[in-house]
Amino acid sequence: MSVGIQRISFYTAPFYLDMSEFAQARGEERDKFHIGIGQDQMSVISPDEDIVTLAANAALPIMQEFDPKTITAVLFATESGIDQSKSAGAFVHGLLGLSSRCRVVELKHACYGGTAALQMAVNMVRVNTSERVLVIAADVARYELGSPGEATQGCGAVAMLISNQADILAIEAGSGYYTEDVMDFWRPNYRDTALVDGKYSTMVYLTALKYAWQYFQEERHLAYNDFARFCYHLPFTKMAIKAHSRLMKLTEQEANEATIEQAMGSSLRYNRTVGNSYSASLYFGLISLLENDAENLAGQRIGLFSYGSGCVGEFFSGIVADRYRDYLYTTKHQTLLAARQQLTFSTYLAFYKQFGEVERNDNIEIAHYTNGHFRLSAIRAHKRQYVQQSS
Ligand code: CAA
Secondary structure, rough: EOEEEEEEEEEOOOOEEEHHHHHHHHHOOOOHHHHOOOOEEEEEOOOOOHHHHHHHHHHHHHHHHHHHOOOOOEEEEEOOOOOOOOOHHHHHHHHOOOOOOOEEEEEOOOEHHHHHHHHHHHHHHHHHHOEEEEEEEEHHHHHHHOOOOHHHHEEEEEEEEEOOOOOOOOOOOOOOEEEEEOOOOOOOOOOOOOOOOOOHHHHHHHHHHHHHHHHHHHHHHOOOHOOOOOEOOOOOOOHHHHHHHHHHHHHHOOOOOOHHHHHHHHOHHHHHEEOOOOOOOOOHHHHHHHHHHHOOOOOOEEEEEEEEOOOEEEEEEEOOOOOOOOOOOOOHHHHHHOOOOOOOOHHHHHHHHHHHHHHHHHOOOOOOOOOOOOOEEEEEOEEEEEEEOOO
């Protein structure tokens, strides 16, 4: 029996803003974003999508392959909550037609929530092998217009089926973690955009990596060379390159462009175009690696570092399954990314504004923009109403 990821699927909004256009509109140099931050595009959420539609759309391919009635739990990680009480997972439970014999809960710790959910799911399956847990991480990364964070927005969801048949990645027992009470990034209840101390947040990320790795080594006694590739939480792709250089220094490896590129493989490719998806972004990186790496990674160990501001960091590992390539949704994902529609800067601003208004208003009909299967159609008597495409 190997417990871990049986299927992994992502969804992102079908609209994007090109970072060259962003640079021009904000009067910045294009290379600041393409090179300095490491982002080419960012997915832009339309007013008729939210974390529920992102999540349900991400989980749909898995639910088309497996009977939804066999799912025993939904662990929904997000820091873009739409309700202070009702779990976003309950909406997803309804939209996907899951069994009433299923537990649903929403989890939060900034971008770390997805990993907390994954580890809980793995432990649930270890205790009871009949559990089949749907882990979903979904977020909309949203900062104030004109702030330094604006360039690092994005949105998306990753859904993972966790069971005792790890067709894709077996999660190994034993992690290293690090927690510290810090104010690097936060979003008070009365705000729909995050507040962030940007430079400080990148320093705390690196500190968390150092101590999580040290703890991991004490627990697992694995050396740098025991890993074929590394995946990181990706607020922007340059962050992972900085993180990996730090890890190489800590482990006395020679860090240069070639050795870093070798270790990261193709894990940055999707995130360069999707942008930050907070709790989902590490898992976008994992999918990107598995779907694009030229080398067959079967049987190899992947190191994963999850970071959530506030802060929690966790370093853990997984072993890639023998026939993992047979179980990936590579074509679906690449078609989704290729079919996204480019927005002008003014349409991006209009979507941004309307999305904020949807969050603040009641009794509104929401125009239809997305081509996703699920969308938010209205809010009536403070209740969100979702519809499915009829096709
Ligand atoms: N060509 C090449 N590089 C250029 C350039 C050019 N023309 N112009 C600037 N650069 C480089 C800069 O030298 C800099 O590189 P270094 O970081 O290696 O020094 C990089 O581009 C960014 O430039 P600035 O430092 O001037 O950028 P900024 O001050 O506008 O903001 C930021 C950068 C702090 C990351 C900001 O985007 C931000 O606050 N983002 C949100 C916070 C965030 O993502 N934090 C990450 C850690 S926290 C976390 O991970 C949780 C999460 O998801 C939020």
